[in-house]
Amino acid sequence: MIYRDLTTSLRTIMTPGPVEAEPRVLRAMATPILGQFDPEFTDIMNETMDMIRKLFQTENQWAFPIDGTSRSGIEAVLCSIVEPGDKVLIPIYGRFGHLLVEIVERYGGEVVTIETTWGEVFEPSKVIEEIKRVKPKIVGIVHGETSTGQMQPLKEIGEYCREMDVLFVVDAVASIGGVDVKVDEWKIDACIGGTQKCLSVPSGMAPITFNTRVEKILLERKKIERGLVDSDSIDRVQNRMIRSNYFDLSQLMDYWGPTRLNHHTEATSMLYALREGLRIVLEEGLEERFKRHKLHEKALTEGILSMGLDIYGDIHTKIPVVTPISIPEGIDGESVRAMLLNEFDIEIASSFGPLKGKIWRIGTMGYSCRKKNILHVLGALEAVLIRHGVNINIGQAVQAALGVYEDASK
Amino acid sequence: MIYRDLTTSLRTIMTPGPVEAEPRVLRAMATPILGQFDPEFTDIMNETMDMIRKLFQTENQWAFPIDGTSRSGIEAVLCSIVEPGDKVLIPIYGRFGHLLVEIVERYGGEVVTIETTWGEVFEPSKVIEEIKRVKPKIVGIVHGETSTGQMQPLKEIGEYCREMDVLFVVDAVASIGGVDVKVDEWKIDACIGGTQKCLSVPSGMAPITFNTRVEKILLERKKIERGLVDSDSIDRVQNRMIRSNYFDLSQLMDYWGPTRLNHHTEATSMLYALREGLRIVLEEGLEERFKRHKLHEKALTEGILSMGLDIYGDIHTKIPVVTPISIPEGIDGESVRAMLLNEFDIEIASSFGPLKGKIWRIGTMGYSCRKKNILHVLGALEAVLIRHGVNINIGQAVQAALGVYEDASK
Numbered sequence: 089m090i091y092r093d094l095t096t097s098l099r100t101i102m103t104p105g106p107v108e109a110e111p112r113v114l115r116a117m118a119t120p121i122l123g124q125f126d127p128e129f130t131d132i133m134n135e136t137m138d139m140i141r142k143l144f145q146t147e148n149q150w151a152f153p154i155d156g157t158s159r160s161g162i163e164a165v166l167c168s169i170v171e172p173g174d175k176v177l178i179p180i181y182g183r184f185g186h187l188l189v190e191i192v193e194r195y196g197g198e199v200v201t202i203e204t205t206w207g208e209v210f211e212p213s214k215v216i217e218e219i220k221r222v223k224p225k226i227v228g229i230v231h232g233e234t235s236t237g238q239m240q241p242l243k244e245i246g247e248y249c250r251e252m253d254v255l256f257v258v259d260a261v262a263s264i265g266g267v268d269v270k271v272d273e274w275k276i277d278a279c280i281g282g283t284q285k286c287l288s289v290p291s292g293m294a295p296i297t298f299n300t301r302v303e304k305i306l307l308e309r310k311k312i313e314r315g316l317v318d319s320d321s322i323d324r325v326q327n328r329m330i331r332s333n334y335f336d337l338s339q340l341m342d343y344w345g346p347t348r349l350n351h352h353t354e355a356t357s358m359l360y361a362l363r364e365g366l367r368i369v370l371e372e373g374l375e376e377r378f379k380r381h382k383l384h385e386k387a388l389t390e391g392i393l394s395m396g397l398d399i400y401g402d403i404h405t406k407i408p409v410v411t412p413i414s415i416p417e418g419i420d421g422e423s424v425r426a427m428l429l430n431e432f433d434i435e436i437a438s439s440f441g442p443l444k445g446k447i448w449r450i451g452t453m454g455y456s457c458r459k460k461n462i463l464h465v466l467g468a469l470e471a472v473l474i475r476h477g478v479n480i481n482i483g484q485a486v487q488a489a490l491g492v493y494e495d496a497s498k
Numbered sequence: 499m500i501y502r503d504l505t506t507s508l509r510t511i512m513t514p515g516p517v518e519a520e521p522r523v524l525r526a527m528a529t530p531i532l533g534q535f536d537p538e539f540t541d542i543m544n545e546t547m548d549m550i551r552k553l554f555q556t557e558n559q560w561a562f563p564i565d566g567t568s569r570s571g572i573e574a575v576l577c578s579i580v581e582p583g584d585k586v587l588i589p590i591y592g593r594f595g596h597l598l599v600e601i602v603e604r605y606g607g608e609v610v611t612i613e614t615t616w617g618e619v620f621e622p623s624k625v626i627e628e629i630k631r632v633k634p635k636i637v638g639i640v641h642g643e644t645s646t647g648q649m650q651p652l653k654e655i656g657e658y659c660r661e662m663d664v665l666f667v668v669d670a671v672a673s674i675g676g677v678d679v680k681v682d683e684w685k686i687d688a689c690i691g692g693t694q695k696c697l698s699v700p701s702g703m704a705p706i707t708f709n710t711r712v713e714k715i716l717l718e719r720k721k722i723e724r725g726l727v728d729s730d731s732i733d734r735v736q737n738r739m740i741r742s743n744y745f746d747l748s749q750l751m752d753y754w755g756p757t758r759l760n761h762h763t764e765a766t767s768m769l770y771a772l773r774e775g776l777r778i779v780l781e782e783g784l785e786e787r788f789k790r791h792k793l794h795e796k797a798l799t800e801g802i803l804s805m806g807l808d809i810y811g812d813i814h815t816k817i818p819v820v821t822p823i824s825i826p827e828g829i830d831g832e833s834v835r836a837m838l839l840n841e842f843d844i845e846i847a848s849s850f851g852p853l854k855g856k857i858w859r860i861g862t863m864g865y866s867c868r869k870k871n872i873l874h875v876l877g878a879l880e881a882v883l884i885r886h887g888v889n890i891n892i893g894q895a896v897q898a899a900l901g902v903y904e905d906a907s908k
Contacts, residue, residue: 094774096529096539103533106531114527114529118524118528122507123516123845128506128507156566156744159743160565160744194741194743284766334566334745353516356701356702358768370500
């Protein structure tokens, strides 16, 4: 059997990731390969590191991608830092907090969790209180929870962690490139971003950054692994060793740093893609980019509200790049999603766990976050809801969004 | 600072990977993104699985890529199979055997190694003897050692392992798509391939396959992790749990299988690339493809020998896709490589460890393995060696290669 040419529909992707990739990024991937130690390629590696620093608003030396999808970045950071028995506090306010727990537990960390209602975030003072009580070595938290559309304020927590010498690890997979992630100002020790969301680069790389506080632990764990062969300390060696070879940040530092020690073979085309995606972000400018995301969020949410639908969760702590919508009583949310996909070539998302069947989620991320898509999704959603017999305000949604755009251009 | 447009030289890449990517593969990556649960995308996932099965010459149900570079596939297989205390026999005949050791040790396996001189492989009977003595749970071995250009015969070892109920894990990163890798016939229980070598797909994915003997272990380790919460068995739970979340094959089975449980976000563009690369392999046909690799190897080696240079290592067990050349006495191998790159835009490789400075390695893999490249590299190498004052037979190399091609077309 011979397979046909790759032929895909051109979808309007309005999920919280993966979203439509920037056309310039797609083209960059078609660039021919360079060898990984070709000086032209190591220049590209260095340029990409520099742009990742700017993306994370950090002066950290260490800022590079992990060659894998977003959760590979999370695992690389956690497995390189967390040692068996380390106490790790993880405040959970949605699905991806549970992922942090899952990873830390697998690597032998002693997890303590606090949870708040899905659709809300934590009062920073609540987390600080818990840090006081638990005295963890590490606090791990999600910045933007795509599962609920909420965004956790981090600055106060970060400052308190630094004061108490607690390591502060932040999963900014969903927020990076769409809203502010101020690694240095918020005293984040290690931060993980995602490519397939607000950067509009295909999934397959995870930019991370970490500071010298983290580097210190990595160097300790590395030294012990390579050196000390006296058998007395073998137990200690075994305990401190970073379990994963692929995710061993101490080895990756030697690969991305000036020593250029061979580790994996860098994913050439994905690095081209990430470089181009970052270049687009920096050309637009972080401030401008965040403003753009807020503008289209406003157009979308006013459209949704004008239709008579409800936004789910606390509106004050909503993340601008995901809009969760309560599914009207009695309506099959999956049927609406299927009709959007099959008739209009639009993909929106459902959610997980307790929110499954309760909300839709519309992403406004990166390249997908543009006027054409907002107007298209509002018009299509209205049409599909009418078709499903939902009693909505007809003809209002697109008008409301147009109004927002008109006001903004004045 | 604004970065310039991505601009790269068009190199002739004659290393043992990464090699030049197929132009059709590069174009496929420029295809717009689909969501990971879009039915069009899950179709592409299924097609790719099917083509991976054909590539590995297996009927295994489980055949899918890991989202990472080649060693991510090796780590995924090893960390999902190897439990702390498991005895693993690793015969080493080059650099990448040491990588298997490194990974198994990190996950708590008890490694026993045997080593043979670099430049040779093991007599299968030698390995079988060692299996008898050591009684390992797992034997892990490299099929094609790019570091030395050698290829280990596997069939007898595989058959003995099956007889003794030992798991046989093979790293076929360098050989897959360039020479026969008969997973079922050779009784390989788990096999890992690479994309950036004989498949001529950029680095960033690792196709793997495993059979029901491996699946059984995965399901046991999975069941225990999710189920049993009685505290008596916590130690046993902790011991059997797969450490990595990203590389947990039992979870990846649910992601690639019909249940389609969410795990990572599949690396869309890399999957497009892999699909196209596999399509090209199957269109050419495995037998035809292997024949092509042998033809160009012949042209290259006859050219090298006619020049008066020596092929390094045992010629009888040489892998057709890598040709190691002894660097003539007194010559700075790195200077020759630099001149090839800077003046001729050709990249060839050096080697590692004991072979550093002793050999060059020329890859003839996938799309890089074609007449134009063979003739170009022979002509350029001759010119550079003359420039370095090496006493070679002038004007012979390209003629010898042309002769091979002429004979083949008769």
